[in-house]
Amino acid sequence: MDISILAGYVGLIYSTLTITPKLYDGLKDILGPSFEITMNAFIAGIALLLFAFFYRPTKRKSIMAHLGALAVVSIFTLLLVYLTPSISEKEHLLEYAFLGYLALRVFRNAPSRDLAYLYVALTILIVGYLDEFIQKFLPNRAYELRDVVINILSGFLGLVLIMLGKEF
Template sequence: MSLFTSNRERLLWFCVLAVMVAIYSTLGLAGRLAEVLRERDLVEALFAFGFLLVLVTILGSAMKRRPGRREIWVTIGVTAVYGMLLLRVFLSPQERTHLIEYGVVAVLIYHALIERRRNGRNVPTPALLAVLLTVLLGWLDEGIQAFLPNRTYDVRDIAFNVLAGLMAVVASQALAWARRRRG
């Protein structure tokens, strides 16, 4: 029996691994990188650029598949919520980063689990499992930070990982719902 049910599932899990390696590999550098970005007043511009990239990705996806009205409205709603959190709410750059990083992780895990279920494997609640796995990976991230001299274990960061996972999976489910009900 193969570990993966399809090439798509394998790719999604590989992407999860790649994102987690990227996150964990910056643990020692994150403080210095944030400092350099602050010194050059690039933090806000970088987040705005990241948000713009997300918008372009969403629009590119929409152009491929002529979305219905519900999908457009759900996309606008999701974009507004993320935009408010990332661009307007007074979160530190690290907290914003958690929302992005672990949101991506959650969506990738969720879609990998959905693909697995679609191919006949028993995955009882993909959404809940995706959030739990995301939280576990974020908790591991914080656990590693407890042992690094320039980092600290922060329960608040774990809370942001939970929020990121929940928001991303709920947004993904809402978009899937809207796609199923074209119109």
């Protein structure tokens, strides 16, 4: 995969920072009191589809791979249900898990597997931090260290799930 796809995705993340609050406000007006439950169901559905796409259990996988995938999904569920009260934070979980996938695809031809993982980790760290740093300067957003942690954790959880589910 070409790095321009990764750069485009990062650009999409950053370019929607000012739009998403307005989008969510519009959806709240349309959906009314059912906004939260509708969006939670939508995000849960997307998460399940991504899990089904990225993690394909086979008989050749060890029990540890299956337990690892279960642990990652459990942590994602905990984050989605209890630790991310706003819809935009829940959306970031999926957004950064997908970032981990794209970065892994871009850097998988690195000279070594360890170097590829290092590049992916650095990508997740930098993009996750800059996402929040940019928000510090936007009128309708705010910098929160908690969100930096959620962004980075989401990226790493997505990466781990992909590593467990597919051959690299």
